[in-house]
Amino acid sequence: MDPALESDVFARACTSRLVLQDVTGRWGALALGALHEGPARFNALRRRVDGVSEKMLAQTLQALERDGFVVRDVQGTIPPKVEYRLTPLGARLAEQLVALIELVEGSMGEVLAAQAAYDATRD
Amino acid sequence: MDPALESDVFARACTSRLVLQDVTGRWGALALGALHEGPARFNALRRRVDGVSEKMLAQTLQALERDGFVVRDVQGTIPPKVEYRLTPLGARLAEQLVALIELVEGSMGEVLAAQAAYDATRD
Numbered sequence: 406m407d408p409a410l411e412s413d414v415f416a417r418a419c420t421s422r423l424v425l426q427d428v429t430g431r432w433g434a435l436a437l438g439a440l441h442e443g444p445a446r447f448n449a450l451r452r453r454v455d456g457v458s459e460k461m462l463a464q465t466l467q468a469l470e471r472d473g474f475v476v477r478d479v480q481g482t483i484p485p486k487v488e489y490r491l492t493p494l495g496a497r498l499a500e501q502l503v504a505l506i507e508l509v510e511g512s513m514g515e516v517l518a519a520q521a522a523y524d525a526t527r528d
Numbered sequence: 529m530d531p532a533l534e535s536d537v538f539a540r541a542c543t544s545r546l547v548l549q550d551v552t553g554r555w556g557a558l559a560l561g562a563l564h565e566g567p568a569r570f571n572a573l574r575r576r577v578d579g580v581s582e583k584m585l586a587q588t589l590q591a592l593e594r595d596g597f598v599v600r601d602v603q604g605t606i607p608p609k610v611e612y613r614l615t616p617l618g619a620r621l622a623e624q625l626v627a628l629i630e631l632v633e634g635s636m637g638e639v640l641a642a643q644a645a646y647d648a649t650r651d
Binding site for chain 1 (some may be wrong): 534535536537538539541543544545547548549551552553554557558561562576577578579593594595596598617620621625627628629632633634635636638639640641642643645646649
């Protein structure tokens, strides 16, 4: 990348917008959040990210691997053991993301009250 | 909300997962990021969030308003001036989100190198 160019997610053609979607998308955010708890095998991740299909989780992990956020670690045991873990860059992103997730989770009382008030004015 | 219950985005039926999607979704994240720069009118937001359609921006702002993150402020001028701004809760979320966006933008050199290396092993 030309270091003179700055990334800008607000520009529709900037690649960084796609990468932000990998990180914050429906399953990407939850996969990164789950891996923030530690390395995990595919099936453990699938249980943790409740509701994800096998196909969607595989696609999500592949996108995160391609972006350099996740490593697919094949251990030379028999049978081979495959584990997913965060790269240092992935860990930095996951940390920011988990802070955001925790803020959302901790705000749900306020959010539900706001939703009820909003819906009441629409009835 | 029953205060004894904890929100958990990893649980598929938890409302907090939907709210996380409002915050981090394709247009929600960019709308919150744009409003983090200050209150704005609809058309200014539409220019800032490059590529969003009128309909999608309206839906996005409505969801964020319902969640209590954004206020639609109608000023009693003639003609009325409508401005969108963050609530205190929305401002806290936007701050976390902008930190994540900046981390993504600042990592794009590393990400593009990782993508090129990944794609090279697939050729």
